[in-house]
Amino acid sequence: MVSRLKKAFIKSESGIDILKFKIKEKLKLNNPVFIYPYRGFGTSELVHLHGRILEKEDIIHEPSDLPDTTWTNLKKVWKRYESDEVPGVEVKGLLYGVEASAVSDDEGYFTLRFTNLDPTKLTNGWHTVDLKITDMPFDIEFIETATAEVVISDQQKKFGIISDIDDTIIQSDILKPLKMISNVLFKNAKKRIPFEGVQELYKRLSCNYLHPLLFVSGSSYNLFDMLTNFCEHHGIPKAPFIMRDLGFGPDQWLKQDSQEYKKQSIELILNIFPNLNFVLIGDSGEKDPEIYLDIHECYPGRVMAIYIRHVHSDLRRNEIDERVKGLDIPFLLMQSSQEAIDHAAKVGWI
Template sequence: MSQWKQILMRVASNADDRFDKLKYRLRQRLGNLGPVMILPYRGFGNANEIYLKGRVLKDKGIVAAGDNDTVWQNLLSTYKRFASVEIPGVRVEATFAGVTQEVITDVEGYFEVRFRPQEPLPPTRAWHTIELRLLDEIYEGQGDIRASGTILTPNAGSQFGIISDVDDTILQTNATSLMKAAKLTFLNNSRTRLAFEGVAAFYRALQSGPDSSLFNPLFFVSSSSWNLYDLLVDFCIVQGIPKGPFLLRDLGIDREQFIKSTHHNHKFDKIKLILNTCEGLPFILIGDSGQHDPEIYLQVIQEFPGRILAVYIRDVSQDIRDSSVQKIILQAKQLGVEMLLVPDTVVAAKHAASKGYIDPEILPDIRAEKVEDQQAPSDLEQIIGTDSEQKTE
C-alpha cells in the first residue's frame, strides 16, 4: 500500500470515529439514547478459554418477522438494523461460573469477553451461559439492563465440527449480483427468505453424526454485517437449521482499508480461529462456488493438514467459474481432501453417508425436505426483476 493511501485510510478512519462520537454526544445532549439494549452474539470456546462478542445499542424495537409482513415493513426493519445507534465507552459486567469481569464498549458499541474456566466444564454439555449487565447509566430512569449470552464448546460427544458459509449456501441471496442481493436483503425477512432445499435436514444429520447420538458443533462464517445477526438467527430457527455461533463482519472503516477486513481475509481468519479453538477436532467445510469459498477452503486445507474431512461446494455459478473451481478441487485432492462441487444438498448428503459422517437412514428425510418453495414475488420485486440467472437445485 502506498504512503498516500495509508494516510487517506487513517484520515477516513479517524473521521469515521469522530463522526460516531459526535452523533452519540448529540443524541446524549438531546436525551435521545433510550431505551438501550445489550445484544450478545453466540460465542464459543474450549475447556481452557471461552469467548463472546456483543454490542450495546439503542433499542429500536425491531419486532419478530411475520409471514404476512409487507415490503415496506421489511424495508423499515432493515433500515433500523443498519441505522443502528451504538453506545460507546460504557462498562459491561460479564459473569461466568461465578467469575466476574468488566469490559468497555468501543467506539462502535462492541465489547468482547474472555474467560478461562477455573473448574472443568461439564463434559456432556455443549451450551453454556454468560450473564451480562450494563453498569453505566446512559439515560435517566433506564433501570437495570441485563442479557444472557450463550457459549458453544465441543464436548465428549463431538466426532467432528461443521463450518458453513451463509449466503448462497444455506440462504438464497444471489451474492454475486449486487442488485439481487440488495433486493433479498431489503425486501424480505427471516420468514420470507428462502433456504436451499434439504439444508436443514442435512445439517441436523451432520450435527447428530452417523449413529444419530453425537453432538457435532456447527459454526456459520459469513461476510454479512453484524447488523443482520438477529435476522440470520431467526432465519435458522424458522427453517429448522441447527443452532450455532455466527462469525460475521464489521463493515466500518479501518485505518488500513475502507472495509475493516476483506471477504477472503475475514472468512479465512475466522475459520482459522475456530480450528485453533477446537484443537484436534476435524471439520467438514460447506460453501458455494459464487464467490471465493473454494479458494479460502483450499488455503485452510493447506494450513491445517489432516484437519479437514471433506468440503462441499454448492454450484451456484456459471460454467466459466466452474472450470476454475475444478482446478481447486484437483489441488485439494492432491492434498488428500475430497472437495465436491455439488448441484444440490442430496448429492452432498449421499457422499457424507458413504463416508460415515451421517446416518444413511436420514437420506429419505433429506430427499423429502428437498421440495422447492415457490413464492409469488411481491409488487416491488416484480418491478426490480426476478431471479432467473442463478443455478438452483
C-alpha cells in the same frame, strides 16, 4: 499520503458517531441502551463471546407482530443499518462462576473471553452467560443485565462444521446484484428461501449439537437478527455467527478483504477448538473453495472434507475441478444438499 487520509477518515467516522450520541444524550432523544450479545462458542479451556452495546430498537430487537409489508421490511432494513452504538461501556460476564470483562469500542462492540472453566459443568451443547453493564459513561437510561448463549464442545466427538451463509444455506443471488439487493430490501426471514435439503444436512451433521456448527459470513452483524430468525423459521440448527463490523476501518466490512476476513475467522475457530477437525461448507459464487483449500494447506489434518455448493458457471466449475486435482481430502462440488448427505453417510459421519 493515502494511508494518512484513510486514518483521518476512520478517526473522523468514530468522532462523528460519538458526537451524534452525545447530542442525542443532551436532547434526551436516546432509546434505552442494552447489551446485544451474539452467540458464543468454546471449550472448558476458552469461551469466546462477542456482543454490542446499542440503543434498543423494538422492531429489530423484540418479537414483533407488525404486518409483513414492504414498508415494514424497509423500516427494519433501515433500523439495522442505522444502529446507534454506545462506546466506552464496561460489560462483565459470568459463566459458571468465572468472570470476564471488556469495554465496548467506538462501534459499541465488546469481546469476552472466559478461561479455565470447570469441564464437568461444560457439557456438549448450549449454556447461558449472565451479562451486566458495570460502568456506563453517559447519563442515559440503560438495561443493566442480559443473558447470552454459548455452544460448548468437549472435543471428544468426530468433528465440527464451519459453513458460509449466502448462497450456501440461503439463496442470496450474490452474482446478481439487483436481485440480491431486492432480497435484502423486500424479503424478511420467513420469505428468504433456503436451498433444498439444507435443514436435513445440517441437522444430521451437527447431531443435536454434539458436533459444533459455526457460521462464518462476509456479511455484517447488522443482519444478525434476520439470519437467526431465518434459521429458526426454516429448522436449521442454532449456531454462532461470526460476521463483520460495518465500517471503514482496516478490519471492517467496507475495507477488509473478504478472503482475509474469512480465513482469520476460521483460524480463530481452529485455535479455540485445537483438538477438533472440521467439515467446511461453502459455495462457488465467491472464493470459498480457495479460502478452504488455503486453510487445509496451512492447517494439515484439521480439514476432514470440503463441500461446495455450485452456484456459478461451467467455467468456474472447471477452474475449481482443476484446482483440486490430487487433493488428499474429500472435495465435493455439489448441485444439491443430498449429495453431501450421501457422502457423509457413506463415510460414517452421519
